[in-house]
Amino acid sequence: MAASTRIEGIDKLAGRERYIDDLDIPGCWWGMTKRSPVPRGTIREIRFGPGVDWSEFVVVDHRDIPGPNQVRLIELDQPVLASEYVRHVHEPVVLIAHPSRAMCRRAIREIEIIVDPEPAALDFRVPPAPEQIQHGPDNVLSHLTITKGDAERALRDAPHIIEGVYETGAQEHVYLETQGMAAWEEDGTIVVKGSMQCPYYVLNALTHALARDEKHVRVVQAPTGGGFGGKEDFPSVIALHAALLALKAGRPVKIIYDRAEDMACTTKRHPALVRHRTGVDSDGRLLAQQIEMTIDGGAYVTLSPVVLSRGIIHAGGPYACDNVSIVGRAVFTNAVPFGAFRGFGAPQSQFAGERHMDRIARTLGIDPAELRRRNLIRDGQTTSTSQTINDGTDRVAVLDTAIRLADAEKNQQEDRAFNASHPYLRRGTGIACIYHGGGFTGSGEVHLASRLHVAALPDGRVEVRTATTEIGQGMLTIFTDIAADRLGLDRSRVTIADADTARVPNSGPTVASRTAMVVGKLVEDACDDLRRTLGLDPVARGGAVTDAIDNWYRTHPDREPVGRAQYRQPPGIHWDDETYRGDAYGTFAWAAYAARVEVDLRTFQTRVLGFQTVQEIGKVLNETLARGQIAGGVVQAIGWALLEECVWRDGAMANAQLTNYIIPTAADVPPIGVHFLENPYPHGARGAKGIGELPMDGPAPAIANAVADALGVEPDTIPLTPERLMELMTHARA
């Protein structure tokens, strides 16, 4: 089937889409945030400077919060506004609102937060000094383990033991649209509208801290210019701020972060440190994997435990190994809290795992592709959580297809000759084999119990009502096509309701590569239920459906026919949260990536010359969108691998500007080959598996492995900036 055009694409291209900053809300004031200047300490005083007429402003602090001063997420540790204590630089303390944005900017500088500083914990990689401890004995906020077989004993018996330590840096989302939210009260209901991925997360945060029931809170997603996880957890914070100001001001208030505030003060990808100790036999077969993963949680819990969980579950890689021991720790520091980011821990752990596979290959003198072929999981074998894989996908073929399409063997021969003759350029090829579980981990989807409705409208169209949001990934197009296909209707007869909690049920968050696979399946189920409601047989399509809708409204003009769906776990899935054993995900998407790089030994810059991706994602629903997801993810991962360095000062980003935080431009990106293999997943919409996060997992290790191939060094830390590569080569030479 030809890819259908993107529903909102032309509006976005033509600049007609109205984001929250574009919406003219009558009587609206601007809100702004005053933040902590230090990473940790007790607030002694808040001074409001004499140069501002404060009577013109609405000022909000923690005393204005009607309910508990807590941002409701996994834990309740994060205050909406700091009261006595601050735990990170840029922690929100005071909010102001005024009709003029320029006046807000001027006034915010006239507020001074005086803090008695205390010793801050700023390096998650080293144990805290006694005076830096702020939680438990060691600041560890989450500790998880995966055990399979007996890794200790297997390591004792292994003929070869190979060790490595790997580090990945933070990453800023750089969504095109910065965080923004507006709030106002309407007939006793607080309405919050803005940029977000998860309307019901925002709703839950508002009901809690504002001490209101769900009937008196309404959350509406505005068109959203990208999220990448950055609009999963953080929008609850800015929504609460806008709501508090609106309630006190008695009028609408809008908060729009500029780029510098957004980069400095909102969440980023968790930095990670991963240690591998692996026992292998002389053929390179994995006998034991011992892995320790530590991530920097920052100052509050946010989503760190679940990021850690996904991180360690993916840490072993798509390989069979009978003896596995994985320990994960998320650590509190006094850094700005880290949060969700595309891949959610798996890019970090798979960077380490795939770099480590190359280190094993080089140590044993085995070709890196051959080492992977020998260890890739076969049907009937199990993952580190003892989940049996039995999906019929030939994972060796995925890898071999990538190698063939990348022309890797021929390139490597040419590159050897090139490297021997060129004065300063060196070329190399690297591969990575990755997997990514779709949907929430373990029993997560059961707990979410996502719901979705498809209603028939009096004009004969059907409306999909879901809290899943369009965040640039193409959800509107995909859901329209799924519904149209399921009911045999033209896509013009399908509409998607605004993600407005007053109108749509809770379909769970728009995260975890679950939209097409999990929620898309609910679209199908709700379409089937609508057929039942309309009294149609299960195969009725097209004209039969539209006739039935016409008939329905002729006989029940006042009652809307609604098809309802709720998530049901596919049969045969078992997960044990206590032992961390079982079916971590309903299914995995599988991929193999090949990168070819050229390193300039004059400048130590790495240029990616070519990039080939092969992925098995169940079923491609819309080829244009799917290719866009893969290519976009590869570009984002090239940035993480080579360019994007957060420079830290007191646990906050010192380079919070796009002139100094370097994301790739078109000139930094190679041609990206995207090749799909299909093996339909019976429990995903039309056979689809998750796709959104997969391309974030593989590029960084493939590129680092290519650099290793080109230079014979082991680049174990990313971003592999030219400065870092120069250091590495200087040490390698010494």
Add this chain to the structure above:
Amino acid sequence: MKILTPNSIPEALRMLKDGSPDARPIAGATDLLVHWPDQRTSHAGPFVDLSRIDALRGHRWTEDELVLGALTTYWDIITDPRANDELPILPRAARTVGAVQIQTRGTWAGNIANASPAADGVPALMALDAEVETAGENDTARVPLDAFYLGYKQLNMQPGWIITAIHVPRRRCDFSSFIKVGTRNAQAITKVGAAVTHSDAGWRVVANSMAPTVRRCRALEDALDRGISIASPDALIPLLEQDLAPIDDIRSTAAYRMNVLARVLFHELAPVCPFIGTTSGRNAP
């Protein structure tokens, strides 16, 4: 924010005087907007917008000079066939500044006046022995560009004066090279940069992002003029250190800057200077 729009040089100078010491001349304003709206001090104003002054507009070729009026943009030079033919280092440098939008607004004179150590236009001009013409209410002056910087962001120009033109000698270079090692391949700020020329006047090697100002590497120029043999990139470093003093900042490190400048210069010069490189011709990267 206050923006004044003079129509003549005298009017502009008067406005600058009336608004001193905060008044600031602007032309393309591209450096100003980078910091919007954060760095309030750089926006205290008033801004004196020179872009309506006809006397500052355009560039012209005289018998022995290319004269860039203060409003000449990068784009004006990129699109001038004669510049591409005679002084190709100028359009080459201009193409590395920002993207087309910046190139069509940003001016050569603004690049000099903004005095960033990372300026890309300045090293190309300095490697051509350009001179800066400035004007005050009662006088004008002409200063060699390589004597125009007294220190970080300190100009060899009276307060309240403006740059009116840049004079570039039409001197034939038998070698010219423009090097920009940026943070990425486009839209990048220079981490390590250099402009190199050779003409009857001898060698010019000018480095940017390597010192508090864009600066000539006179010790290296002298070594090149005398044909002193240099066997490896590392052997360039002591020469460069006599004139340059790179720093660690949020974009890079001092060690990286010095190492990379030496390597890039070495591999630019080795093919054209018989006294640079090993006798075998197989050089260290």
